[in-house]
Amino acid sequence: MTPVQEPVIPEGDSQVSTASVRKAIERSREIEEQIDIDPSRFRVLTGDRPTGKLHLGHYFGTLKGRVELQNRGVDTWILVADYQVITDRDGVGPIRERVLGLLADYLAAGIDPERSTIFAHSAVPALNQLMIPFLSLVTESELHRNPTVKAELQATGGRAMTGLLLTYPVHQAADILFCKANLVPVGQDQLPHIELTRQIASRFDRRYGRDAEGKPVFRRPDALLSKAPAILGTDGTKMSKSRGNTIELAMTADETAKILKKAKTDSDRVITFDPVTRPEVSNLLLLASMASGEEPEVIAERIGDGGGGVLKKTVTDAINDHLAPLRARRTELEKDPAYLLSVLEAGVAKANEEADRTLLQAREAMGMVY
Incomplete structure (x- = not known):
């Protein structure tokens, strides 16, 4: 539990x-x-x-x-x-x-x-x-x-x-x-x-x-x-439809990648999970964690000094992989x-x-x- x-x-x-x-x-x-x-x-x-x-x-x-x-x-x-x-x-x-x-x-x-x-x-x-x-x-x-x-x-x-x-x-x-x-x-x-x-x-x-x-x-x-x-939303503030900082379930994989590419991070290339001092980076790690089932600290350690670019790609892949079956089913239902x-x-x-x-x-x- x-x-x-x-x-x-x-x-x-x-x-x-x-x-x-x-x-x-x-x-x-x-x-x-x-x-x-x-x-x-x-x-x-x-x-x-x-x-x-x-x-x-x-x-x-x-x-x-x-x-x-x-x-x-x-x-x-x-x-x-x-x-x-x-x-x-x-x-x-x-x-x-x-x-x-x-x-x-x-x-x-x-x-x-x-x-x-x-x-x-x-x-x-x-x-x-x-x-x-x-x-x-x-x-x-x-x-x-x-x-x-x-x-x-x-x-x-x-x-x-x-x-x-x-x-x-x-x-x-x-x-x-x-x-x-x-x-x-x-x-x-x-x-x-x-x-x-x-x-x-x-x-x-x-x-x-x-x-x-x-x-x-x-x-x-x-x-x-x-x-x-x-x-948090992709801009580091509260996730909200009105702020345009969300990733919608109905979006395509490409649309998701485009939004996450603009996600806010910080200047430190070494990726760590620290919600207090690095909220934006930690939020992206949390998204990858929830999508993949892997602990955010483990994901951060694997990325290491790969910087924001590798982090964003990791999050994008995790979310798109997780949502792929849902999005396929949703497309059928919409028809x-x-x-x-x-x-x-x-x-x-x-x-x-x-x-x-x-x-x-x-x-x-x-x-x-x-």
Whole structure:
């Protein structure tokens, strides 16, 4: 079992305390052991906003982990968060193209629609209806304190916040709770979202009551902290589609080589793995390591004084070799949009069944079935 990373001490006004991070790490370790014993105890909810093409950060940070959970026997639900695209945007862009691209990435990476449920939340009305009672369980100040909401507000440059952006954490809670998910893979910065979701589930139980069998309507989800190390973009800053410093899964081998040739390194020809003093070089070694399965220190020692040129070629070869089967499968899937849509349709049907059942339970608990 791969160990979870040690906690990073929060800085500034982060709501994620050191104690909370340590507790989440310990709980994640316990869950990993429980999955090995009985994966049927867990249902995972995870997903992505279809705002652009997925890149290596998504692949190593989340996609591989989802495939591993699925293959370990965990009931895996993957959300195409299309409504969340408009939380902070004037339009959705080429949404259909992006949704199909997400589906192709998922399936090419190893997500099996026979074992995992892929759905779009705009196509699940009962899921979104749960937001109404959930909104009655949170205060405006709690929403304003949410780190994601605070960060997005600061990034707007004075632009008025939309109501959907303000209630974004509640929408996330509905995504998790409607399908009775009890496990959500996240990074440390997302822990406040999981905590708010747990609070909403508990407050619903206290305020409105339980189902016909006397059980809580909603399960309290746990966070499963990501085991993947943080990956920088090719320019040495945070990997982001908006910064153009990513390597997309859909790129060709030649396009990947061209981007990595421009990757930032440093002037020291001797290659060493030292994330603190040589973050750019170490990031490239980390990419080669994740793609090849070889330790970054071993790769660095083999390159020796070969300099940045040999390093970049090593990374390029490792990534292209690793992604070759995925890219070949993705090319096939892109040629069959009808199949991609059929996968989504089947997932949406299953999600609607679950959402309708959960909404009925919630309405019964609230005394609103007439």
